[in-house]
Amino acid sequence: MIHITIEDRDGTIETVEVPEGINLSLMEVLKASEYNILATCGGMALCATCHVEILSGLEMLHEASDEELNMLDTLPDADENSRLACQIRLDERLDGLHVKIKGSLD
Template sequence: MDNIITIKIEDRDGQVQEIEVPTDVNLSLMEILKASEYEVLATCGGMALCATCHVEVLAGAEHLAPAEDHELDMLDTLPDLQDDSRLACQIRLHNDNDGLFVKIRGSLQ
C-alpha cells in the first residue's frame, strides 16, 4: 500500500510491537506513539522543550533528518543520553522510514 510504513517500537518493559503508520498526514513519531497508546508524556506538546518523548533509534537512523540544534540542546540535558538518542516530537515519518526501530526511553514524570 502506498504511504504506509511499518515501524517497530520497544516499550519500557522490553515488549516489541510493529505498527503501521500513514506517511501522508505529516505526523511526528511522538504523535504516532501517543495515538498508539504508548505512555509518552510529551509535556511540551512537541516543542523539543521537555525530552519526555526521548527515544533511542535502534535501526533506520540513516533515513532520518539530522537533529537540529534545539533538539541536540535538549538531548544534552538527559542523564541517559545514547549515541542514537532523538526526540520523537522532532521526527517526521516519511516513506523511506519503513523499518524504523525505536526504543522508548522518555521519562514518565
C-alpha cells in the same frame, strides 16, 4: 504503509503501521497508539519526555536540530542514537525504523 517497530520500556515489541502521507511526528503516532508518552511540551523539543533510542534506521533520519541536541544533552542516558520523537516527521523513507522508548514518565 510505513512500518515502525517500537520497543516499550518493559521490553514489549510491536510494529505499528502508519499510512503514508499522514504528516505526523513519531511522538504523535506513539501517543495515538496508546504508548505512555508524556510529551509535556506538546512537541516543541523543550522537555525530552519523548526521548527514544534509534535501534535501526538512524541513517534514514534528518540531522537533529541544535534545539533537539541541546535538549538531549540534558539527559543522563542520551547517546549518539538518541532522538526526540516529536522531532521525527514520519514519511515513507522511514519504513522499517526501529525505536525504543526511553522518555521519563514523571
